[in-house]
Amino acid sequence: MSVTVRIPTILRTYTGGRAEVPAQGANLSEVIADLEKNHAGIAARVLDDEGRLRRFVNVYVNDDDVRFEQGLQTATPDGAGVSIIPAVAGG
Numbered sequence: 203m204s205v206t207v208r209i210p211t212i213l214r215t216y217t218g219g220r221a222e223v224p225a226q227g228a229n230l231s232e233v234i235a236d237l238e239k240n241h242a243g244i245a246a247r248v249l250d251d252e253g254r255l256r257r258f259v260n261v262y263v264n265d266d267d268v269r270f271e272q273g274l275q276t277a278t279p280d281g282a283g284v285s286i287i288p289a290v291a292g293g
Contacts, residue, residue: 203228203280216244231274258289
């Protein structure tokens with residue numbers, strides 16, 4: 203499946219400054235693997251050392267937070283939008 207991934211400013215150094223990049227995959231795990239293949243280093247910023255989503259990175263497939271879906275196994279249908287959003291802390 204072909205999806206469009208929205209890249210936050212902090213990760214655009216991996217995508218040559220592009221705010222959106224195409225990726226392939228039937229689920230989020232496959233999409234992240236494809237991102238890594240085409241934009242080396244980006245997966246380490248999204249996944250922890252155990253291959254799970256980092257605690258302070260939110261990922262949405264269309265408008266659905268994957269933490270409340272199937273995590274990395276969340277389906278990414280053809281044409282879906284995937285958003286990577288770093289959590290912002292404040293106080």
